[in-house]
Amino acid sequence: MQPKIKDVARHAGVSVTTVSRVLNGEKYVKDDLKLKVNRAIQELGYAPSHIARSLVRNKTNLIGVIVPDITSFFYATILSSIEEAASENDYSLLVCNISEDIDKEYKYLNVFQEMRVEGIIIMHEKINEEIRNLIHKMNVPVIFSSVKPIDQQFASVIVDDYKAAYDATKYLIELGHRDIAFIGGDMRDITSGQNRYSGYRNALTDYGVKIIYEHIRFGDYKVRSGYEQMQELLRAKRRPTAVFAVSDDMALGAMNCIHDQGLQVPADISVMGFDGSQLTELVRPTLTSMEQPIHEMGRVTMKALLQHISSGEFLEEDIIMEHRLAERQSCIKLEQSE
Secondary structure: OOOOHHHHHHHHOOOHHHHHHHHOOOOOOOHHHHHHHHHHHHHHOOOOOHHHHHHHHOOOOEEEEEEOOOOOHHHHHHHHHHHHHHHHOOOEEEEEEOOOOHHHHHHHHHHHHHOOOOEEEEOOOOOOHHHHHHHHHHOOOEEEEOOOOOOOOOEEEEEOHHHHHHHHHHHHHHOOOOOEEEEEOOOOOHHHHHHHHHHHHHHHHHOOOOOOHHHEEEOOOOHHHHHHHHHHHHOOOOOOOEEEEOOHHHHHHHHHHHHHOOOOOOOOOEEEEEEOOOHHHHOOOOOEEEEOOHHHHHHHHHHHHHHHHHHOOOOOOOEEEOOEEEOOOOOOOHHHHO
């Protein structure tokens, strides 16, 4: 059997209260008693119960994180920065990958409730009424990262997705492209679906570029989806000279498809992504992308949540972070490819 706190107290010749004070890092314990307790802990191999200590202190130092797809380069990167910031502040994460399954999310939120997490970070926006009610019932600080839910009662750390997509499309137009295809995301998503699509369409309209609906496809942000949608675009009567995909993963899929069809990026078709994940530097040619400040976004999300936890005051306004264009090798001026 695993040794208990009373076993440590007996072995050290001190009271259970003294052992508890040492474990909790309280200052008012004599050095010789600390030494006895720590020696007993080491000799017995005692490991304090996190749950038991949490109940005593009414503090778990746990943050629950809901991730829609942990295999995505974007989510893996932002999650890493969230974990770094949490660890620096002595917090641990309970990460749940829901794989776009709302039923899983409901189950994991109940787990968060049982584990008494002190805050929750959610990285997707398709929350239904049942989940929304559960979150409110839990009465713990909640913040959304990289997305903005319809429910305005929750604050988010985001970029201006509309403006970022507008600027991405404008960049391709300025390179001389007029046949600019679009591989969008889930249109049920306001942030990465509707806002990015609107940015693309409005940029074309504002700069007098005809919208070619045959060049507009929608996927699910993943590599395979980008590949499949690019296949459809290459079947169009008029081949696009540039493609804007609203995730780097889909842009990679599009690049792979173009290559498999015997064409070259960017000589035949320029490809632009969105997110600025580490993937952009790993592929060849390197991927031009409209970047979100992913690492900073994760850290800002964690900082805002911890402020919420410590102050007890809800974050009332979204935190809007700056996007930026990262030019690499996958896009060229149209006249250079002719």
